[in-house]
Amino acid sequence: MNGTSVKGPASYFPSIEKKYGRPVAEWQQLITDSPLTRHMELVAWLKSEYGLGHGHANALVAHNLAARGK
Template identity: 80%
Template structure:
C-alpha cells in the first residue's frame, strides 16, 4: 500500500478539484509572478485568483521549497 501524501502536496487534489486548474499551472503562475515573498504570494493568490488561505499557502510553500532544491 502506498504511503499517504503529507505536507502541502496533500492539498493538491482538492485544489485541482475546487479551482479547476492543474497544480503545474498554479506553480507556473507563482513562478511568473514578480512577487517573491511567501506571504505576498499567498495574498496575491487569494485576491487575484480567489484561493482560500490554506490552499494558497500550500501551493506557495511547495513551489518555493521545490525551487530552493533546484
C-alpha cells in the first residue's frame, strides 16, 4: 500500500462518473438540493429518479451527509 489509495465512499466515484456520465460534484449538488434529508430516502430517490445502483447511490449519499456533518 502506498497510502494514496482512496477508501470509503469516494472509492466509488470514478466508476460512478464513468457509468452515469455526470461528475460527482453534480450528484453531490443534486443531493444537497433535494428536500429529502434521511440517508435511505436519498438512496431510494437516486435509484428511482436517476437509475443509480444501490452501492453507487449509497456511496454518494454517505459522502454527502458526512461532508455536511449529518
